[in-house]
Amino acid sequence: MILAALDFQTFSDAIGLGAIYALMAVGIGLVFGVLRLVNFAYGQLIMAGAYTLAYTSSWPTWASIATCFAVVVALSLTMDLVVFRPLRGQSPAVMLVTTFAIAFLLQSVALIVDIRDSTLGQVTAALTFLNEPVKVFGGDVRKITLVSIAIAVGALVLLALLLAKTTIGLHTRAAAQDFRTARLLGVRANRVIAFAVVLSGLLAATVALMMTVTLPFVTPDFALRDTIVVLVGVVVGGIDRLWTATLGGFTIGFVSGVLNGLLPTDKTVYLPSAVFTLVIIVLLLRPAGLFNWGRHAAGERV
Amino acid sequence: MTRRLDPLVQLGGPVLLVVAVGLLSTTVSAANEVYFLNALVSVAIVVAIYVFVGNSGVLSFGQIAFVAVGAFAAGVMTVPLESKKGVLTTLFPLLRDHSIGNVPSLLLAAGLGGLFAFVVGLPLMRLSGLAAGIATFAVLEITHNVLQQWTKIGPGATTLSLVPESTGPLQGTLGAIVVIAIAFGYQRSRLGRKLRATREDPQAASGVGIGVHLQRLWAFTLSGALAGFAGALLVHQLGSITTEQVYLELTFLTLAMLVIGGLTSLWGAVVGALAVSGLDSFLSQAEQGVHVLGFKLDLPSGAHLAVLAAIMALVLILRPSGITGGRELRLPRAWRRS
Amino acid sequence: MADPALELDGLEVRYGSVPAVRGLTLRLDEGEIVGLIGPNGAGKSTTLHAIMGAVPAHAGEIRLQGRSIRKRSPEAIAHAGVALVPEGRRIFAEFTVEENLKLGQAAGRGRRSGGLILAYDLFPMLKEYRRRQAGFLSGGQQQQLAIGRALVAEPEVLLLDEPSLGLAPLAVDSVFEALRGIREQGVTILLVEQRALHTVALADRTHVLVGGELRLTLSPADAHDPDKIVSAYLSS
Numbered sequence: 001m002i003l004a005a006l007d008f009q010t011f012s013d014a015i016g017l018g019a020i021y022a023l024m025a026v027g028i029g030l031v032f033g034v035l036r037l038v039n040f041a042y043g044q045l046i047m048a049g050a051y052t053l054a055y056t057s058s059w060p061t062w063a064s065i066a067t068c069f070a071v072v073v074a075l076s077l078t079m080d081l082v083v084f085r086p087l088r089g090q091s092p093a094v095m096l097v098t099t100f101a102i103a104f105l106l107q108s109v110a111l112i113v114d115i116r117d118s119t120l121g122q123v124t125a126a127l128t129f130l131n132e133p134v135k136v137f138g139g140d141v142r143k144i145t146l147v148s149i150a151i152a153v154g155a156l157v158l159l160a161l162l163l164a165k166t167t168i169g170l171h172t173r174a175a176a177q178d179f180r181t182a183r184l185l186g187v188r189a190n191r192v193i194a195f196a197v198v199l200s201g202l203l204a205a206t207v208a209l210m211m212t213v214t215l216p217f218v219t220p221d222f223a224l225r226d227t228i229v230v231l232v233g234v235v236v237g238g239i240d241r242l243w244t245a246t247l248g249g250f251t252i253g254f255v256s257g258v259l260n261g262l263l264p265t266d267k268t269v270y271l272p273s274a275v276f277t278l279v280i281i282v283l284l285l286r287p288a289g290l291f292n293w294g295r296h297a298a299g300e301r302v
Numbered sequence: 303m304t305r306r307l308d309p310l311v312q313l314g315g316p317v318l319l320v321v322a323v324g325l326l327s328t329t330v331s332a333a334n335e336v337y338f339l340n341a342l343v344s345v346a347i348v349v350a351i352y353v354f355v356g357n358s359g360v361l362s363f364g365q366i367a368f369v370a371v372g373a374f375a376a377g378v379m380t381v382p383l384e385s386k387k388g389v390l391t392t393l394f395p396l397l398r399d400h401s402i403g404n405v406p407s408l409l410l411a412a413g414l415g416g417l418f419a420f421v422v423g424l425p426l427m428r429l430s431g432l433a434a435g436i437a438t439f440a441v442l443e444i445t446h447n448v449l450q451q452w453t454k455i456g457p458g459a460t461t462l463s464l465v466p467e468s469t470g471p472l473q474g475t476l477g478a479i480v481v482i483a484i485a486f487g488y489q490r491s492r493l494g495r496k497l498r499a500t501r502e503d504p505q506a507a508s509g510v511g512i513g514v515h516l517q518r519l520w521a522f523t524l525s526g527a528l529a530g531f532a533g534a535l536l537v538h539q540l541g542s543i544t545t546e547q548v549y550l551e552l553t554f555l556t557l558a559m560l561v562i563g564g565l566t567s568l569w570g571a572v573v574g575a576l577a578v579s580g581l582d583s584f585l586s587q588a589e590q591g592v593h594v595l596g597f598k599l600d601l602p603s604g605a606h607l608a609v610l611a612a613i614m615a616l617v618l619i620l621r622p623s624g625i626t627g628g629r630e631l632r633l634p635r636a637w638r639r640s
Numbered sequence: 641m642a643d644p645a646l647e648l649d650g651l652e653v654r655y656g657s658v659p660a661v662r663g664l665t666l667r668l669d670e671g672e673i674v675g676l677i678g679p680n681g682a683g684k685s686t687t688l689h690a691i692m693g694a695v696p697a698h699a700g701e702i703r704l705q706g707r708s709i710r711k712r713s714p715e716a717i718a719h720a721g722v723a724l725v726p727e728g729r730r731i732f733a734e735f736t737v738e739e740n741l742k743l744g745q746a747a748g749r750g751r752r753s754g755g756l757i758l759a760y761d762l763f764p765m766l767k768e769y770r771r772r773q774a775g776f777l778s779g780g781q782q783q784q785l786a787i788g789r790a791l792v793a794e795p796e797v798l799l800l801d802e803p804s805l806g807l808a809p810l811a812v813d814s815v816f817e818a819l820r821g822i823r824e825q826g827v828t829i830l831l832v833e834q835r836a837l838h839t840v841a842l843a844d845r846t847h848v849l850v851g852g853e854l855r856l857t858l859s860p861a862d863a864h865d866p867d868k869i870v871s872a873y874l875s876s
Contacts, residue, residue: 082619092431093557094561098615100557101558104608109608167742173735174732177732181732182746183715184692184714184718185746185793186718186744189715231436232436232439236436239432270448273444276440276441279437280437280441283440287430287433288433
């Protein structure tokens with residue numbers, strides 16, 4: 001009955017949002033898996049990608065996109081070198097506050113740059129055609145939603161193959177499981193971490209691309225709220241396994257999208273309370289994560 | 303002989319620092335007094351957070367929710383009656399038709415903060431690690447959302463103003479000292495020590511009969527009460543409050559103050575609050591042009607946040623255990639010979 | 641005379657300020673099996689972890705074929721040719737047997753490429769179960785997997801940390817049989833064990849470690865003299 005009240009547009013938009021959040025969840029989960037570090041500044045990587053796209057909007061589309069990817073990956077690797085490496089082995093509280101400080105730092109820098117240059121904030125017009133609707137099953141679906149879903153599924157499949165079939169993938173999975181033993185077997189710590197960081201950067205660039213088409217004006221707190229929401233979803237889903245984290249990200253995106261469409265407009269102001277009450281309930285019932293059966297919660301002890 | 307001096311030093315150090323800040327605030331211009339009062343209120347907030355986070359080892363993002371509750375409660379109840387009836391027309395009659403004095407508002411804020419924390423803590427204290435962090439963050443979000451939307455208990459999204467500015471140097475200093483003293487008393491009590499045992503090794507602690515859930519709940523409730531109290535201090539210092547002022551930015555800032563000072567000690571909480579607050583004030587000044595060692599420092603506006611964040615990240619990377627290393631203040635070695 | 645395969649020279653390891661291993665000097669020549677026994681907490685595991693670089697050495701030297709490996713990272717030491725079969729096996733329960741073995745090749749990459757057959761020849765069971773999830777194997781089978789995993793890296797020196805722990809007697813016997821087979825391939829073995837008699841009978845030499853220090857060296861002949869071993873444990 002609830003689903004009947006849901007119109008197709010809302011439903012597909014919610015899936016689209018879920019797809020984007022799922023990719024973010026993977027990016028966050030990959031780095032957590034090998035470094036046991038929650039990167040609060042992940043959203044800033046996405047923001048950097050979006051800004052790059054905006055700055056290069058007059059370039060040919062392929063060049064703009066390529067530069068975006070290059071910049072984001074470079075920024076990710078820099079973050080690893082300057083922030084993650086010195087923090088390895090520290091308590092979760094220290095890591096959290098530091099990455100939060102970095103997030104704040106990057107956001108403030110963007111604010112300064114933004115004030116200075118009024119031309120910032122536009123994104124390549126070549127891609128706005130993706131905002132147009134297309135008829136699917138008799139309902140209206142925006143092209144960007146279909147593209148988002150396709151890209152997300154494609155990226156996840158690619159990632160799954162990478163992790164399951166390649167040697168570096170095997171080493172990364174082992175490191176996420178038991179880093180100490182993996183190193184004793186000869187798995188090179190730095191290589192595996194770089195692999196995870198680069199992958200997570202590629203995902204962030206992809207998300208930047210997908211998001212800027214739907215929100216053509218780029219602002220500094222772009223993706224900061226989304227990072228927090230995704231983080232909540234990831235922990236609720238189960239952060240210590242990649243697929244549960246991804247599912248968690250997708251779920252919170254989808255649920256937010258659906259609730260947004262379902263609630264009558266005057267009640268949507270309480271949407272955050274509804275979502276977060278749900279989050280608390282789920283965490284109380286399943287602290288290790290909604291999709292984790294019979295396992296213990298990750299990361300105790302501050 | 304020096305053993306008995308230890309607690310005196312541990313308490314006296316932070317108190318003396320706070321008194322010094324309070325005294326200094328009376329000597330500067332009204333424009334600069336704000337920075338010192340900010341520092342004092344920050345100390346109160348950060349120590350309140352420390353009472354739970356530092357002693358239990360459980361990361362909570364929700365303490366600012368209790369600051370918010372305290373701030374709005376004290377604020378709404380101390381706005382002068384005539385103005386209240388005219389401006390805040392949508393309030394519940396109980397709130398709209400009564401106003402209370404300064405000290406009662408501080409007590410009310412503490413009581414509500416503690417009550418809210420207790421109710422929230424009952425279910426939540428079972429959680430640890432990331433789950434606890436996210437759950438307490440959810441509490442912050444819900445509190446923010448409700449305060450912003452429910453116009454029957456407060457101004458909603460608009461600014462609550464006309465609150466009496468009773469937090470001057472005296473109230474600020476005394477308020478901070480009260481919070482420090484209670485925090486100190488707690489951590490030296492049996493309750494506090496039981497909780498610290500659970501921080502080091504929860505399994506061993508419960509093995510000797512310490513109820514982990516219960517001890518955390520005590521600390522969480524006390525922390526909530528102190529946070530509410532600090533919220534009242536805050537609203538009486540600013541004379542106004544909005545929901546955005548007691549939300550994400552303050553959460554991050556106060557947590558960073560605690561971690562930078564040193565997560566596991568009272569000294570760390572106080573030093574961190576004063577150091578970061580001082581730095582923040584200095585940087586805000588620098589945005590208007592300031593003289594440092596003969597050079598003129600002129601930061602572009604908005605840069606002070608960036609510099610603050612950068613310095614914080616740097617301190618944590620270079621000295622993860624914080625400025626104080628997470629230890630309490632002790633007499634220097636040379637003085638310890640008895 | 642050729643460099644010893646593995647040499648410890650006055651090795652000292654501390655946990656904080658507590659010494660776990662004091663002034664340990666040990667020499668393994670190529671192809672030898674050397675046993676290390678002693679009571680719990682004697683520092684046997686710590687010695688192995690120090691050799692692998694998992695725990696920092698406070699003082700002393702560790703040399704692999706004459707070259708110092710003391711300050712290198714665990715993965716570098718693994719690549720140099722030392723393999724550890726850790727206490728409790730530490731296999732990856734959710735990976736298949738085959739994936740676990742492939743993981744063992746991480747250290748051998750670029751050096752040799754004998755392949756997984758090195759493990760399958762010694763433990764045919766592993767080949768049969770290669771697509772099974774490792775967590776479903778029995779204790780004895782998991783131990784075989786752990787040893788096989790170390791072997792596929794084609795190490796010069798094999799370290800074993802209490803391989804018979806928690807195993808049924810039949811499984812223990814098969815582990816020790818396997819070690820004989822490995823020695824025949826020319827691998828140098830340092831075996832840390834609780835089962836004193838088994839070890840003394842198998843190894844070329846067995847050292848008794850008590851309180852972080854070497855007390856006594858036993859030969860296979862002493863396997864018939866349990867009193868000697870017991871008194872070594874009890875001396876202080």
